[in-house]
Amino acid sequence: MYMDDLKIFSNTEKGLKRQLRCVENFSNDIRMRFGLEKCKIGRLHRGEWRQMDGHQLTQHSGGGKITTLDKFETYKYLGLAQARGIDSISVKTLLTERFKERVKHILKTRLAGRNMATAINSYAVPAVAYSFGIVDWTSTELDDLNRTLRTSLTKFRAHHPRAGRERVHLPRNIGGRGFSDLRICHKTQVERLQKYFHQKSESSALHRAVTGLDRSLTPLMLQVTHYQCDPKYSIFELENQWRGKELHGRYPNLLDSADLDKPASVGWLTNGNLFPETEGFMCAIQDQVIPTRSYLKHIIKDPTVTTTNCRICGEGHESVEHLISGCRILAPKDNVAKIVHQEIAFNLNLLKEKCPHYRYSPESVLENEGFRIYWDRTIQTDRTVQHDRPDILIYDKANKVVTLVDVAIPAPNNLQKKEREKREKYIQLADDIKQTWRVDRVNIVPIVIGAMGEIPKSLKTNLTTLTVKPGAYFEMQKSVVLATCNIIRRVLNQPQLQ
Numbered sequence: 001m002y003m004d005d006l007k008i009f010s011n012t013e014k015g016l017k018r019q020l021r022c023v024e025n026f027s028n029d030i031r032m033r034f035g036l037e038k039c040k041i042g043r044l045h046r047g048e049w050r051q052m053d054g055h056q057l058t059q060h061s062g063g064g065k066i067t068t069l070d071k072f073e074t075y076k077y078l079g080l081a082q083a084r085g086i087d088s089i090s091v092k093t094l095l096t097e098r099f100k101e102r103v104k105h106i107l108k109t110r111l112a113g114r115n116m117a118t119a120i121n122s123y124a125v126p127a128v129a130y131s132f133g134i135v136d137w138t139s140t141e142l143d144d145l146n147r148t149l150r151t152s153l154t155k156f157r158a159h160h161p162r163a164g165r166e167r168v169h170l171p172r173n174i175g176g177r178g179f180s181d182l183r184i185c186h187k188t189q190v191e192r193l194q195k196y197f198h199q200k201s202e203s204s205a206l207h208r209a210v211t212g213l214d215r216s217l218t219p220l221m222l223q224v225t226h227y228q229c230d231p232k233y234s235i236f237e238l239e240n241q242w243r244g245k246e247l248h249g250r251y252p253n254l255l256d257s258a259d260l261d262k263p264a265s266v267g268w269l270t271n272g273n274l275f276p277e278t279e280g281f282m283c284a285i286q287d288q289v290i291p292t293r294s295y296l297k298h299i300i301k302d303p304t305v306t307t308t309n310c311r312i313c314g315e316g317h318e319s320v321e322h323l324i325s326g327c328r329i330l331a332p333k334d335n336v337a338k339i340v341h342q343e344i345a346f347n348l349n350l351l352k353e354k355c356p357h358y359r360y361s362p363e364s365v366l367e368n369e370g371f372r373i374y375w376d377r378t379i380q381t382d383r384t385v386q387h388d389r390p391d392i393l394i395y396d397k398a399n400k401v402v403t404l405v406d407v408a409i410p411a412p413n414n415l416q417k418k419e420r421e422k423r424e425k426y427i428q429l430a431d432d433i434k435q436t437w438r439v440d441r442v443n444i445v446p447i448v449i450g451a452m453g454e455i456p457k458s459l460k461t462n463l464t465t466l467t468v469k470p471g472a473y474f475e476m477q478k479s480v481v482l483a484t485c486n487i488i489r490r491v492l493n494q495p496q497l498q
Contacts, residue, residue, distance in 0.1 A: 042069035080134065088135050095135075098127045100148060107156040113279040114272020116158070117178040120149070125180045132189040136219040142183045149179060158276035160284035164248035166238050167283060172269040174239060175252055177279065183233040190220060197222050247299070251286040254454070259416050264455035267474055268481050281485050285320055286452050290488055293318040311494055323491050324451040325411040330487050334376075335479040337391045337407040338362060340447055341375055343468040344394060344405075348373070357479060370398055381432040387425045394466070400439040404430060405447060405466065409480055412450040419458065422446035449473075453481045 043050045055066045074081040074090070081087045081094070102124035111119060128145060131137070150168055153159035159168060159177075169184070170176025197220065200207035214222035243249045255262050268274060268282070284290055293309070294317050296302040310318040313329045323330060341362045345351045350366040350373060362375040374393040381388060392405035404426050410418040423444050430442040445462050449455060455477065460470040 039066045040069040041066050080131065086135060091131060091135050092137070092141065095128050095131055096145065096148075099124055099145060100152070102127055103149060103152050107152055107158065107276075111276075112272050113158075113274050113276045114172065114178065114270070116276050117172075117272075121178070121180045125182065125185065128182060129185050129189060132186045133193040133220055134218070137186055139183065142186055145182045149182075153179075153276070153280065156276070157280065159280045160287075160289060162289040163280070163284045163287045164242055164245065166242040167248070167287070170235065170239055170242065172272070173263065173266060175255055175266050175269065177269070177283065181233070181238065184235065184238070187233045194220055194222065247289070248287045250288060251452075254412055259456055259458075261455045261457045261459070264460070264473060264477075265450075265453060267455070268453050268477050271474060271478075273478070274481065278482070278485055281488070282452070282481055285324075285484065285488055288320055290320055291492070292320060292323065295319070312491060318491075320488075321411045324484050324487055325409065325414070330491070334391070334407065335483060336409065336447065336449060336476045337376075337405075339472065339476050339479065340405060340407065340463075340466065340468060341373070341392050343472055344392070344466055345373055347467045348394075357475065371396060379429060379433065381429065382436055383432055385429050385432055388429055390426060390429070395437075395439075401441045401443065402430075402433055402437065402439050403443045403445055403466065404433075405445050407447045409449055409451050409483075412452050412454045415448055415450055415454060415456045419446045419448045419456065422448070447476075449476060449480050451480065451484050453477045453484075 041052075041055055043052050052068055054068050057064050057066065074087055081090055103120060106116060106119045106124060109116070109119075146165075146169065150159055150165055153168070154161050167175065168177045168179050169181035170178075172178040197207055197211050201211045202208075211222040214220060215224070239252070243252045254260070255265055263270075269279070274282075289295070291300075293305055293307065293311065297305040297308050308317045310316055310322060310327055312323075313327050315328075316322050316326055335357055338360050339357045342351065342354055342357065342360050345362075345366055346354050348368070348371045350368055350371065354360075364375055364377055366373045366375075372395040374395075376389065376391055377393070378389045379385075379393065390404045390406045394403040394405065396402070406422050406426065408418045408422055423446060426444050430444055433439065434442050443465070445465055447462060448459065455473055459473055463470050463472060
């Protein structure tokens, strides 16, 4: 057997030799041998380093000599470089480099957004967080580490440099990106360690002695019973900072609207099945920091931009809302309607199997013994009707019920209005169908999703009415997010008016 990694310190040379003899006798009794390459001895006298010769082992212990620890030499204990104390500067430098290296390795992978955040939180962040409460990190140093993470995300196109930095470190279920904030991690870990020592000191004399002596000796400052880290380092305060911003705060305040289903609206983040680059670009769109002409002229104050007219249609102000929902040329593809049509047709046994929506090409008419479905087809009526071409029409032959389905992808703040307009739009067509086709009832079901992925509370109910599983909105939302990103990229690649 071997005794490795032995470090012995004493205030006096006599005491040091006494300890060495005890250890040597112990090794003789249980037939252990020293791993001399890992053993060192040193002497401290009133905090000052005193040089001494090494210690010669007896033949019973295998012989050899334990060398001394140099004044500036360190050894690792629990992974941290130490000597007379912890070498904070070298430890911080080492951990910072390790953190950067691990973040870089993860960002080079092809992980999806949520998986990448999980990998960084579980592999890169612990490389630094391991030292919290042991090494004294300042707020400035922790801010630098957070900035390093955001800079690395920007370098790999996973974060827009002008997007909200608070959002990067907020949980995904409230609209953030889910990357750990090292300031909050530090605060949480220090407070937990303090709580542990104070609770144990009530029943343990050792913990009580340590707590009583630690006055600024460690970052925990255990003698200060009610010591607390800076209270501004919390998820709640970080979210408030995000909401309080004039431009970036519009989206989180929008999510709190009474007519929006917030958990569903951030489903594209909580599911995490988009690439980090797409996530970062969509967050920049929601934060209103995309370089549209309106943004460049009024926010950035770029003197070279003289007009805010849309560079694509030449009409209206070129803002994010105009490009994703108001420009007549940049109308998004009807992928949502295709998803709904395929789901309905499959559930009604009009299709034998499903395929990805981007490969699905709906037929104009699908029919079996029980149902008939029209896709984007003009409905013949006895009277002239202005709006006679719904996206989908479903005819239930057995129950004599017709359902009109129309899909809309409006601006985020226009969801309720657009849904109401869709219902009013087809009232006259519904009346004529009821008389002409002699059916008992005609339902009007609008399918409305915000152009940035917002989900109204009525959407799940409407999908259930159409026999579509409520979870289908995830695929619909993803198609809307991808279509919106595609539209903005197309605009940014068209600098001149057409």
